[in-house]
Amino acid sequence: MLAVHFGAGNIGRGFIGELLYASNYETIFVDVNETLIDQLNQRQSYTVELAGSGEKIDVHNVSGLNSISQKDAVVDAIVNADIITTAVGPHILSAISEIIAQGLEKRLEQGKSPINIIACENMIGGSEQLKAHILDHINYQKDTFEKNVGFPNAAVDRIVPDQNNDDPLTVKVEPYYEWVVETSDIKGEKPPVQGIKYVDDLTPFIERKLFTVNTGHAGAAYLGRYYGHQTIKQAMDDPTIVGKVRAALHESGSVLIEKYNFSKEEHHEYIEKIIERFLNPDLSDEVTRVGRAPKRKLGSNDRLIRPALEYIEWVGKDPENLSEIIAAALLYKDDNDDEASSLHQSVKEKGAIETLKEVAELEDDSRLVKAVETRLNEMK
Numbered sequence: 001m002l003a004v005h006f007g008a009g010n011i012g013r014g015f016i017g018e019l020l021y022a023s024n025y026e027t028i029f030v031d032v033n034e035t036l037i038d039q040l041n042q043r044q045s046y047t048v049e050l051a052g053s054g055e056k057i058d059v060h061n062v063s064g065l066n067s068i069s070q071k072d073a074v075v076d077a078i079v080n081a082d083i084i085t086t087a088v089g090p091h092i093l094s095a096i097s098e099i100i101a102q103g104l105e106k107r108l109e110q111g112k113s114p115i116n117i118i119a120c121e122n123m124i125g126g127s128e129q130l131k132a133h134i135l136d137h138i139n140y141q142k143d144t145f146e147k148n149v150g151f152p153n154a155a156v157d158r159i160v161p162d163q164n165n166d167d168p169l170t171v172k173v174e175p176y177y178e179w180v181v182e183t184s185d186i187k188g189e190k191p192p193v194q195g196i197k198y199v200d201d202l203t204p205f206i207e208r209k210l211f212t213v214n215t216g217h218a219g220a221a222y223l224g225r226y227y228g229h230q231t232i233k234q235a236m237d238d239p240t241i242v243g244k245v246r247a248a249l250h251e252s253g254s255v256l257i258e259k260y261n262f263s264k265e266e267h268h269e270y271i272e273k274i275i276e277r278f279l280n281p282d283l284s285d286e287v288t289r290v291g292r293a294p295k296r297k298l299g300s301n302d303r304l305i306r307p308a309l310e311y312i313e314w315v316g317k318d319p320e321n322l323s324e325i326i327a328a329a330l331l332y333k334d335d336n337d338d339e340a341s342s343l344h345q346s347v348k349e350k351g352a353i354e355t356l357k358e359v360a361e362l363e364d365d366s367r368l369v370k371a372v373e374t375r376l377n378e379m380k
């Protein structure tokens with residue numbers, strides 16, 4: 001079986017690639033990073049190392065293609081693929097959509113069997129969004145496309161920090177992982193990937209993951225930066241920060257428990273397990289990786305604003321801790337991150353509150369805007 005995976009980065013090699021190999025797929029990684037592509041082609045294997053135990057898993061049957069300079073080969077790979085996956089980042093989905101559309105059209109013309117495309121990105125409705133971008137480039141009969149190409153949404157969870165190894169392909173990951181895929185939009189057979197948990201409705205799973213793991217992570221990163229820490233572990237070792245992150249997760253958690261009828265006890269255990277994962281002494285994860293792209297993270301449907309708004313709606317109180325994390329996100333600086341630089345520039349020119357309203361699409365009279373303003377006044 002052949003898998004075409006877009007994005008040979010941390011989660012691509014450290015999670016998706018490992019499970020595809022374990023499930024007997026040959027994987028072609030499509031990327032733009034020439035070093036990674038050359039190394040994959042020369043060695044056709046790489047190593048995943050589990051933090052803590054040091055266990056090494058060798059992943060074989062891999063190769064690389066460049067999505068810009070090897071377009072024809074990427075199209076052919078898509079024609080012959082049994083599954084397509086992505087882990088490129090939400091902002092890159094539109095950039096890879098045209099080439100995927102070309103490959104899919106060629107498949108449809110040749111009458112190939114149905115295929116599923118799974119976007120493994122930290123966002124709600126990632127595969128659906130990729131589908132919308134791809135449809136912009138599809139000229140072939142839309143009904144044939146609909147019948148033969150599935151875009152099941154997914155939630156993926158494994159902490160894979162930026163790597164600092166001598167070997168550019170080796171990737172050190174936490175042992176924990178979860179990959180949940182929604183069955184409703186699958187075309188043909190469910191892809192036989194070991195480790196995927198198939199569910200009828202992804203909503204509770206993606207919201208639980210994004211509004212706990214990623215909300216807490218963002219809290220550790222933005223408060224961590226505000227209090228002068230370098231890594232997530234250092235931030236979470238700071239009693240002030242861990243207390244605020246836990247309290248924020250109880251805010252987002254109270255909505256999740258209510259909305260999805262989760263057991264309170266189990267959800268509180270889930271929160272504690274996640275805090276433990278952030279404190280993993282065997283992983284070094286920079287606050288700049290976890291805090292990357294702060295404008296995306298301040299989006300209306302993302303890990304901070306959405307749970308804060310829902311807390312106001314469901315609980316009827318100000319989300320004090322989520323508001324403080326949002327305030328810290330507005331004060332976040334990283335000159336090496338384009339979104340962070342543009343956010344900082346906007347805060348300098350228009351002020352933090354105007355910037356928040358614009359980035360998070362909030363109205364002047366929003367209760368959340370007022371709550372964040374109160375926290376900002378305390379923090380400056």
Ligand SMILES: NC(=O)c1ccc[n+]([C@@H]2O[C@H](COP(=O)([O-])OP(=O)(O)OC[C@H]3O[C@@H](n4cnc5c(N)ncnc54)[C@H](O)[C@@H]3O)[C@@H](O)[C@H]2O)c1
Pocket residue numbers: 006007008009010011012030031032033067087088089090092095096120121122156157158159160161
């Ligand atoms: N790292 C994690 O802990 C983790 C966990 C769960 C989900 N995710 C999600 O996975 C996605 C990728 O994150 P990551 O941490 O692996 O990032 P990353 O930067 O390590 O990997 C992204 C890869 O995409 C490649 N890329 C960029 N533009 C491309 C293009 N036009 N065509 C093909 N490849 C291109 C980059 O060169 C890079 O190798 C994100 O959506 C992230 O939220 C990450």
Ligand SMILES: O=P(O)(O)OC[C@@H](O)[C@@H](O)[C@H](O)[C@H](O)CO
Pocket residue numbers: 122156157158159160213214217218289290291292293
């Ligand atoms: O990938 P992002 O930028 O959406 O978020 C940064 C981290 O929170 C994220 O990559 C986590 O490590 C991951 O979601 C854990 O499963």
